[in-house]
Amino acid sequence: MNIVEMLGYAASIMIALxxxxxxxxxxxxxxxxxxxxxxxxxxxxxxxxxxxxxxFIACVNVYFLIKKHQEKTSQQSPVY
Structure with a gap:
């Protein structure tokens, strides 16, 4: 098995996981x-x-991760 095939298997495992x-x-x-x-x-x-x-799917994941992070930070009360 070469490195390219191993990369493909690693990708499959990550998606499944x-x-x-x-x-x-x-x-x-x-x-x-x-x-x-x-x-x-x-x-x-x-x-x-x-x-x-x-x-494209990677970009969608990043978009929703950023959106989730922004929602989390906007819900935190400011410290005065």
Whole structure:
């Protein structure tokens, strides 16, 4: 097994593992890592549809992680 195949398996494991998370933040972080690994894998094997799709999903994960972080910080009461 070469390094590119190992990268593909690692990506698959991360995606599968992310779907077992109860916490949405952990799910999105692990899914983001898996998507980035899949994007890298796809670029290495010239699988453009896979690279574009996983790159897009990674961006969606980042968007919702930022949104969740902003909601969390806006709900905290200011310290005077």
């Amino acid at each position: 992310s779907l077992t998370m109860k916490n949405i933040v952990k799910l999105r972080v692990l899914n983001f890592v898996g998507c980035m690994l899949f994007t890298t894998y796809a670029l290495l094997i010239n699988a453009w549809p896979v690279a574009v799709t996983n790159g």
